Amino acid sequence: MEKIYLEILELMKQYDTITIFRHAHPDCDAVGAQFALKSWILDNFNTKQVYACGYEDCGQGIFPSHEEVSDEIIQNSLAIVLDCSNKERVDDLRFESAKHVIKIDHHPDLTPFGDTQLVIVKAAATCEILTYFFQYFKDYKLSITTANYLYKGILTDTICFKTSNTSAKTLESASYLAQFGIDIPSINRELFDISLDEFEFASYIRSKLICKGKSLGYIILSDDELKKYQIKPHDARNYISEIGNIKEFEIWCMFTEKEDQSGFYDGSLRSKTIPINDLARFYKGGGHANASGVKDLTYDELMELMDKLQELIK
Ligand SMILES: [Mn+2]
Numbered sequence: 001m002e003k004i005y006l007e008i009l010e011l012m013k014q015y016d017t018i019t020i021f022r023h024a025h026p027d028c029d030a031v032g033a034q035f036a037l038k039s040w041i042l043d044n045f046n047t048k049q050v051y052a053c054g055y056e057d058c059g060q061g062i063f064p065s066h067e068e069v070s071d072e073i074i075q076n077s078l079a080i081v082l083d084c085s086n087k088e089r090v091d092d093l094r095f096e097s098a099k100h101v102i103k104i105d106h107h108p109d110l111t112p113f114g115d116t117q118l119v120i121v122k123a124a125a126t127c128e129i130l131t132y133f134f135q136y137f138k139d140y141k142l143s144i145t146t147a148n149y150l151y152k153g154i155l156t157d158t159i160c161f162k163t164s165n166t167s168a169k170t171l172e173s174a175s176y177l178a179q180f181g182i183d184i185p186s187i188n189r190e191l192f193d194i195s196l197d198e199f200e201f202a203s204y205i206r207s208k209l210i211c212k213g214k215s216l217g218y219i220i221l222s223d224d225e226l227k228k229y230q231i232k233p234h235d236a237r238n239y240i241s242e243i244g245n246i247k248e249f250e251i252w253c254m255f256t257e258k259e260d261q262s263g264f265y266d267g268s269l270r271s272k273t274i275p276i277n278d279l280a281r282f283y284k285g286g287g288h289a290n291a292s293g294v295k296d297l298t299y300d301e302l303m304e305l306m307d308k309l310q311e312l313i314k
Contacts, residue, residue: 001132002136004116004118005118005136005137007116008102008104008116008118008133009137011100011102011116012041012045012048012078013045014078015048015077015078015099015100016047016048016049017048017049017050017051017073017076017077017078018041018048018049018050018051018077018078018079018080019050019051019053019069019073019074019077019078019079019080019095019098020034020037020050020051020052020053020079020080021034021053021054021079021081021082021084021090021091021092021095022034022054022081022082022083022084022090022091023083023084023089023090023091024054024055024056024089024090024091025056025091025234026054026056026057026058026083026091027060027083027156028058028060028061028063028152028153028155028156028157028191029083029126029127029153029154029157030058030082030083030084030153031052031057031058031063031149031153032061032063032125032127032149032150032151032152032153032154032156033082033083033125033126033127033130033149033150033153034054034082035052035063035064035149036127036130036149036150036153037080037082037130038050038051039143039145039146039149040130040134040140040141040142040143040146043140043142043143043146044140044141049073051067051069051077052064052066052067053066053067053069053074053091053092053094053095054066054091054092055091055092056091059235059238060156060191061152061156061190061191062190063149071094071097074094074095074097074098075097075098075099076099077098077099078099078100078102079095079098079100079101079102080101080102080104081095081101081102081103081105081113081114082104082105082126083104083105083106083107083125083126084103084105084107085105085107085109085110085111086111086113087111087113100115100116101113101114101115101116102114102115102116102117102118103116103117103118103119104117104118104119104126104129105118105119105126105129106119106120106121106122106123106124106125106126106128106129107119107121107287107288108121108277108288109121110286118133120132122165122167122169123165123170124154124157124158124163124165124166124167124170125153125156125157125158125170126153126157127149127150127151127152127153127154127157127173128153128154128157128169128170128173130150131150131154131173131176131177132169132173134150135173135176142180143180144180144181144182146180147177147180147181148182148187150173150177151174151177151178151182151184151187152187152190152191154170154173154174154177155174155188155191156191158170159244160188160192161174163290163291164273164289164290165288197229201229201231201236202239202242204225204229205219205221205239205242205243205254206242206243208220208221209243212306212310213310213313214248215248215249215250215251215310215313216249216250216251216252216253216306216309216310216313217243217249217251217252217253218252218253218254218255219240219243219253219254219255220255220256220265220302221233221236221254221255221256221257222257223257223258223259223262226256226257226259232259233256233257233258233259233266234256234266236254236256237254237266237267237268239254240252240253240254240268240270244270249272250271250272250273250274250313251269251270251271251272251274251276251309251312251313252269252270252271253267253268253269253306253309254267254268255267255297255302261296263298263299264296264297264298265296265297265298265299265302266293266294266295266296266297267285267293267294267295267297267302268291268292268293269285269291269292269293269294269309270290270291271289271290271291272290273290274313275289275290276289276290276292276309276312277289277292279292279305279308279309280292280293280294283295283297283301284296284297
C-alpha cells in the first residue's frame with residue numbers, strides 16, 4: 001500500500017491544478033472525502049488550485065457547496081475520483097478529459113477506471129481510506145476541518161459504527177481523527193437530529209410496513225404519498241433505517257415510485273448477513289453485500305424480487 005500512497009502524493013505534487021470528483025447523489029462519505037482531500041491539499045500545498053466538482057450537494061450535514069469549474073481547468077488537471085466504483089456514476093463526466101485520473105474507493109471494483117487506483121474494499125468508507133493516507137504522511141498538516149469532514153464520512157457510512165464492514169481499522173481511523181479535537185456530540189447532532197416534519201414522515205413510513213413471512217419486511221411509497229410529504233424519492237429511501245433494527249428481519253427493503261415514470265419503482269435493499277448484491281445486479285442495481293439498490297422495477301418485478309429475497313433467507 002505504501003507504494004501507491006507515495007505515487008498518489010507524487011502526482012499531487014506534480015500538478016498545479018487538482019480537480020476532485022465523487023458520485024452523483026453524494027452522501028456524507030462522498031462530500032466528506034472530497035472536501036477533506038481539498039482542505040488537506042490546500043493546507044500542505046498552498047499554491048495549488050483545487051476544485052470540488054459536481055452538480056449536487058449532500059442533503060445531510062454541513063459541507064461547502066460544489067464549485068463551477070471550466071472544461072479547460074479540468075483538461076489541465078489531475079482528477080481524483082472518490083467513493084465511486086463505476087465511471088458512469090461520477091457526478092460530472094468531464095473528469096475523463098483530465099491529464100491523469102486517480103480513483104480512490106471502497107466499493108467492489110467491478111469496473112476499474114482511471115490511471116491510478118487505490119481501492120480498499122475492506123474499508124468501511126472512502127474517508128477511512130483517506131485517513132490511512134493522511135496518517136501515513138503524518139509529517140504533513142491535518143487540520144481540525146479535515147478531521148471533521150473525514151469523521152462525518154466514516155460515521156455515516158458505518159451508520160455510527162454499526163455496519164458489518166466496521167473493523168478495528170475503522171475504529172482506529174476514527175480514534176486517530178478524534179485526536180485532532182473534533183466535537184463528537186455536536187457532529188452527531190449535526191448529522192442525525194431530525195426536524196418535526198421528518199419525524200412525522202418517519203412515523204407514517206413505519207405505519208406502511210408490510211411483512212412477508214417473519215424475516216422480510218418492505219415498504220412501498222407511491223408518488224402521491226411522496227408529494228404529500230414533499231419529499232424526493234431518493235431522500236425518502238434514506239428512511240429505510242426506520243425498519244433497520246427489527247430483530248426478526250434478515251432482509252428489509254424500501255421502494256419509491258419514480259417521479260417521472262408512474263408504475264415504476266426504485267428500491268433500497270438491506271440485509272443483516274445474507275449477501276444481496278448479486279440479486280440486486282439482476283434488477284438493474286447493485287452495491288455492497290448487505291446494502292444494495294435496484295432500479296426501474298414494475299410492481300410485478302418488485303413482487304418477484306420479494307419472492308427471491310425470501311428464498312435467499314431460506
Ligand atoms: Mn462510501
